[in-house]
Amino acid sequence: xxxxxxxxxxxxxxxxxxxxxxxxxxxxxxxxxxxxxxxxxxxxxxxxxxxxxxxxxxxxxxxxxxxxxxxxxxxxxxxxxxxxxxxxxxxxxxxxxxxxxxxxxxxxxxxxxxxxxxxxxxxxxxxxxxxxxxxxxxxxxxxxxxxxxxxxxxxxxxxxxxxxxxxxxxxxxxxxxxxxxxxxxxxxxxxxxxxxxxxxxxxxxxxxxxxxxxxxxxxxxxxxxxxxxxxxxxxxxxxxxxxxxxxxxxxxxxxxxxxxxxxxxxxxxxxxxxxxxxxxxxxxxxxxxxxxxxxxxxxxxxxxxxxxxxxxxxxxxxxxxxxxxxxxxxxxxxxxxxxxxxxxxxxxxxxxxxxxxxxxxxxxxxxxxxxxxxxxxxxxxxxxxxxxxxxxxxxxxxxxxxxxxxxxxxxxxxxxxxxxxxxxxxxxxxxxxxxxxxxxxxxxxxxxxxxxxxxxxxxxxxxxxxxxxxxxxxxxxxxxxxxxxxxxxxxxxxxxxxxxxxxxxxxxxxxxxxxxxxxxxxxxxxxxxxxxxxxxxxxxxxxxxxxxxxxxxxxxxxxxxx
Ligand SMILES: *[C@@H]1O[C@H](CO)[C@@H](O)[C@H](O)[C@H]1NC(C)=O
Ligand SMILES: *[C@@H]1O[C@H](CO)[C@@H](O)[C@H](O)[C@H]1NC(C)=O
Numbered sequence: 001x002x003x004x005x006x007x008x009x010x011x012x013x014x015x016x017x018x019x020x021x022x023x024x025x026x027x028x029x030x031x032x033x034x035x036x037x038x039x040x041x042x043x044x045x046x047x048x049x050x051x052x053x054x055x056x057x058x059x060x061x062x063x064x065x066x067x068x069x070x071x072x073x074x075x076x077x078x079x080x081x082x083x084x085x086x087x088x089x090x091x092x093x094x095x096x097x098x099x100x101x102x103x104x105x106x107x108x109x110x111x112x113x114x115x116x117x118x119x120x121x122x123x124x125x126x127x128x129x130x131x132x133x134x135x136x137x138x139x140x141x142x143x144x145x146x147x148x149x150x151x152x153x154x155x156x157x158x159x160x161x162x163x164x165x166x167x168x169x170x171x172x173x174x175x176x177x178x179x180x181x182x183x184x185x186x187x188x189x190x191x192x193x194x195x196x197x198x199x200x201x202x203x204x205x206x207x208x209x210x211x212x213x214x215x216x217x218x219x220x221x222x223x224x225x226x227x228x229x230x231x232x233x234x235x236x237x238x239x240x241x242x243x244x245x246x247x248x249x250x251x252x253x254x255x256x257x258x259x260x261x262x263x264x265x266x267x268x269x270x271x272x273x274x275x276x277x278x279x280x281x282x283x284x285x286x287x288x289x290x291x292x293x294x295x296x297x298x299x300x301x302x303x304x305x306x307x308x309x310x311x312x313x314x315x316x317x318x319x320x321x322x323x324x325x326x327x328x329x330x331x332x333x334x335x336x337x338x339x340x341x342x343x344x345x346x347x348x349x350x351x352x353x354x355x356x357x358x359x360x361x362x363x364x365x366x367x368x369x370x371x372x373x374x375x376x377x378x379x380x381x382x383x384x385x386x387x388x389x390x391x392x393x394x395x396x397x398x399x400x401x402x403x404x405x406x407x408x409x410x411x412x413x414x415x416x417x418x419x420x421x422x423x424x425x426x427x428x429x430x431x432x433x434x435x436x437x438x439x440x441x442x443x444x445x446x447x448x449x450x451x452x453x454x455x456x457x458x459x460x461x462x463x464x465x466x467x468x469x470x471x472x473x474x475x476x477x478x479x480x481x482x483x484x485x486x487x488x489x490x491x492x493x494x495x496x497x498x499x500x501x502x503x504x505x506x507x508x509x510x511x512x513x514x515x516x517x518x519x520x521x522x523x524x525x526x527x528x529x530x531x532x533x534x535x536x537x538x539x540x541x542x543x544x545x546x547x548x549x550x551x552x553x554x555x556x557x558x559x560x561x562x
Pocket of ligand 2: 421422423424425426450451452453454
């Protein structure tokens with residue numbers, strides 16, 4: 001009797017719950033196509049979509065705690081960076097998550113493959129009709145008007161209740177990545193003519209060369225010694241680093257070192273680095289010349305991401321992190337001079353990418369990004385009525401680098417993107433620095449920015465009329481694109497000394513930077529106007545234009561305990 005009753009009761013509750021995977025919870029929903037995109041019609045049912053499924057990590061909170069534990073100078077575990085397996089154990093989805101998602105996919109006769117070692121990213125290719133069914137979505141064709149490129153996207157998507165808590169994000173779905181936006185964060189090169197190259201301090205007021213940086217920041221010219229200490233330079237959108245240009249650059253600007261000093265190529269997604277002069281990229285050449293040419297003797301890798309994206313129009317941004325994270329030995333520094341607007345990326349996707357940078361930091365990599373070139377307008381200049389944040393500069397687990405110009409004093413560059421994220425709250429390591437700025441600022445800019453957001457940039461470096469050789473000619477370039485590799489080179493040189501002394505590299509920099517603000521040259525003049533307003537003003541202490549300031553090599557070395 002009682003057995004029968006139980007049986008009946010469970011049958012009833014099953015019936016009440018309804019068939020599996022039929023009750024959907026909306027994950028993202030947009031009222032219309034974002035600015036710059038237009039709907040052109042339905043997406044053909046048979047169009048294949050390579051869906052990336054980001055699973056919730058089993059213990060990101062644990063990873064974040066471990067990251068701060070190994071990155072905060074006052075912690076007993078400072079410098080005890082995690083191994084790949086240790087990091088992956090935090091990032092990996094729970095068994096329950098894997099089982100639920102597998103069951104859901106199996107109900108659609110699908111099997112997904114892991115796209116990274118940690119297994120928190122899966123990939124499965126499905127036709128539009130299947131994606132619509134699985135995600136209770138309506139994929140349509142949208143055109144990015146300026147470029148004419150078309151994309152299958154859906155204004156909303158949902159997940160069955162059984163998997164909703166286990167999935168962090170689906171892509172491509174409702175993120176309308178702006179195909180123009182992952183452009184180098186770099187202004188147009190200035191004409192090369194009439195610039196006389198001369199390393200005397202006065203010329204550095206208007207023209208930046210490696211010698212200027214060495215003199216301004218006290219960067220040593222002596223060769224680093226540690227071959228295990230590397231800097232990875234990210235390359236996207238068919239930007240190629242040219243070896244002949246590097247040789248010419250070294251012959252002109254580093255006559256004290258061998259002009260055959262070069263870099264190593266790593267490729268993914270079908271990337272390459274053709275050496276034809278006409279293919280030389282200003283951004284790639286800048287990034288390579290100001291790492292190889294400034295971090296003297298530090299091995300530099302150019303990581304060229306091709307266009308066979310596995311990450312569904314994230315333009316390789318996710319692919320490069322997964323690629324480098326799956327190496328047993330991560331580079332000690334990664335510098336990236338590409339970015340976009342925070343609003344171009346859904347919050348869920350942005351969070352998941354930001355978690356990957358945290359994982360990198362826990363391994364001992366200093367992750368540096370150009371903050372962006374739109375001042376308070378974000379990644380690049382745009383029309384706006386409120387200040388815009390840049391991505392990934394707003395992610396708290398990386399170091400965002402803004403720009404300055406001039407030498408007495410160094411002054412904020414007007415294009416230096418800085419402000420406050422709308423996605424991430426203020427980070428603990430910066431909370432007193434940010435609140436001091438907000439108090440000092442008073443009611444200026446009130447209502448134009450999110451005062452509870454993570455403030456960026458963290459630091460800055462020279463970024464105007466920085467001399468490079470590209471396609472055989474010499475000229476100056478502007479942008480936070482210049483500043484990130486310059487700051488990265490300083491970190492690479494400090495890491496060399498640390499490793500030579502038997503210590504750990506610096507890893508995730510921000511807790512160390514904010515704990516030692518006086519090791520940076522505070523920049524207190526200039527501002528980043530935009531959106532029809534005055535922008536933020538550089539002032540004593542941290543500010544959202546120049547961060548904590550520019551490098552002082554000797555003081556940074558001392559703060560690193562050397
Ligand atoms: C930011 O968004 C604006 C407006 O959609 C766009 O014109 C601009 O290219 C974007 N910039 C970046 C760097 O993402
Ligand atoms: C402001 O920033 C906070 C913290 O990141 C965020 O939760 C909130 O949604 C943001 N507000 C707006 C209007 O975007």
